[in-house]
Amino acid sequence: MYFLLFSNKLNDPGTIWSNVESVQLNDKTYNSQRLTFEANTGDAPDDWYIVYSDPHTHLIDYVAYIVTVNKSTEAAEADPHAIGYSNYKMIDGIPVAHNWEFYEWSSTNGLGKVIGDATIRSAKFVKTSPNTFDVPDGFIEK
Template sequence: MSTILKSSLVCFLLLVISTSCKEENKATPELETPVIESVAEKKLSATETIEEAYKKDNFLSHDAIEVDMVISFGGNVRLDAKMTYLTNSTKGKIELKDGSSIYYDGAKVFHSADLKNAKAARFDAYTWMYFLLFPNKLNDQGTIWSDVESAELNNKTYNSQRLTFKANTGDAPDDWYIVYSDPKTNLIDYVAYIVTVNKSTEAAEADPHAIGYSNFKMIDGIPVAHNWEFYEWSSTNGLGKVIGDATIRSAKFVKTAPNAFDIPKGFIEK
């Protein structure tokens, strides 16, 4: 092949490659259109936004959470115990400092024969767990949420939502909660609520309360409120006087043994 012909062929090939590259470059912008939304572009509900603030996925990646906690009302210690709960809340146990204990497995509650306040065993089994794990249980089965509204509480404006439950949900489906979350951090500062265990809905609504969460500490990157205050509360006047408090002295995530929540022999089902 002559030198001139070789040069012509090389020029032709370069021209074809150049043209192809230009055509590919023209098509590139269409290929860059993302198919999957980024986290920032996800359309999260108000409760999902709160769950994200509390790192729910990270929380559930752990097996269980263990807290050493003291709860007082009216100046008297109501409960002083180590509490261990599976992060999915299906099993738990409360080991009181006096040596007595309460276990729950799903809907069943058991307590040791020496438990002093046996009448409150079911209440204790589920209530403190619910208040601790509340930010990660907002979308449990049976939950019904109102639309978000702005509400004033303790001289601050919050995002407010009312939580009710479908019939036959848990031990107390007639309970309701009103959540006050910070619009900037999406953390929950207060929750108003009624407790219908062992009382009628009418009686419970005549005596509503609120819990305030504070002193958030990061446990493995997850915010956990280490101080709680319990208040009288009303829809018209908001927070009333403080009636109780709780302090988490320590909190950590733990890996439990397969038999950690097995009900000990001699325990009484409540």
């Protein structure tokens, strides 16, 4: 779910951004920034992301990342991955990537082999009411 909402989470409280750098990733030049988190932010504040955005469209093309949930930072950094976002379509004026590819990744070699993919086929924003997320009467928590 985090990757679906990733572009909307970039300015969440507790995010720390590096300065923008121009970098090469698989023969294309991108704007790149490293995203880390303040202590006690989110479920895994030791995670980090490297965001590669197109310098012309400013859309995110790739995000390299580690996942530290249930493992040390060192173990997570030994197995980094990346996600590629493509086939952006406008939904209510907001660009949403409808194709994702997951890759092996390294800071020295860039994108490696594809290890998975996802396709968004039907996406829309829904109107909510003030009680949309209220717990219904009679709900039993187990």
